[in-house]
Amino acid sequence: MKYFVLLVIIAGVIWWLRTKRNDTDKPQDPSSQTQNPQTMLRCTHCDVHFPQTDAVQGAMGVYCSAAHRSAREG
Numbered sequence: 001m002k003y004f005v006l007l008v009i010i011a012g013v014i015w016w017l018r019t020k021r022n023d024t025d026k027p028q029d030p031s032s033q034t035q036n037p038q039t040m041l042r043c044t045h046c047d048v049h050f051p052q053t054d055a056v057q058g059a060m061g062v063y064c065s066a067a068h069r070s071a072r073e074g
């Protein structure tokens with residue numbers, strides 16, 4: 001009976017450590033997912049790198065801003 005109680009305590013500690021590790025992993029995943037897949041593009045006009053979300057699509061390529069698109073493509 002003494003060993004059974006000890007076994008339950010050890011199993012409880014292992015379960016607690018696993019759930020604790022899962023709790024710390026979960027908040028890290030969304031932040032790493034939003035940072036890593038962010039595609040960087042190069043401006044056709046000034047060669048500066050910028051995130052794909054800020055891209056301005058032009059006929060000759062992508063640009064960092066609408067001003068550079070109009071400067072290159074008129």
Ligand SMILES: [Zn+2]
Nearest residue numbers: 043046064068
């Ligand atoms: Zn530019």
